[in-house]
Amino acid sequence: xxxxxxxxxxxxxxxxxxxxxxxxxxxxxxxxxxxxxxxxxxxxxxxxxxxxxxxxxxxxxxxxxxxxxxxxxxxxxxxxxxxxxxxxxxxxxxxxx
Numbered sequence: 012x013x014x015x016x017x018x019x020x021x022x023x024x025x026x027x028x029x030x031x032x033x034x035x036x037x038x039x040x041x042x043x044x045x046x047x048x049x050x051x052x053x054x055x056x057x058x059x060x061x062x063x064x065x066x067x068x069x070x071x072x073x074x075x076x077x078x079x080x081x082x083x084x085x086x087x088x089x090x091x092x093x094x095x096x097x098x099x100x101x102x103x104x105x106x107x108x
Contacts (some may be wrong), residue, residue: 048106066088
């Protein structure tokens with residue numbers, strides 16, 4: 012049984028070019044911006060989801076029964092969870108490209 016062949020090493024100088032950009036202030040700023048955008052989108056969804064859950068509680072039944080477009084507010088918000096999440100996912104992919 013022979014040892015597996017090791018991959019060929021690139022000529023000197025090429026390995027640095029293929030390694031990508033070196034970390035620096037620009038990379039840190041870009042990473043920080045993506046971090047803030049991602050967690051901001053998550054915070055918006057979390058607030059919407061939590062607000063919808065709170066409105067469904069018995070103590071907020073009067074608010075949940077408020078008519079909006081002919082439907083109770085609690086039902087409208089519950090039905091809106093998936094469309095809101097899809098819109099935020101699309102926004103996330105658009106901002107992260």
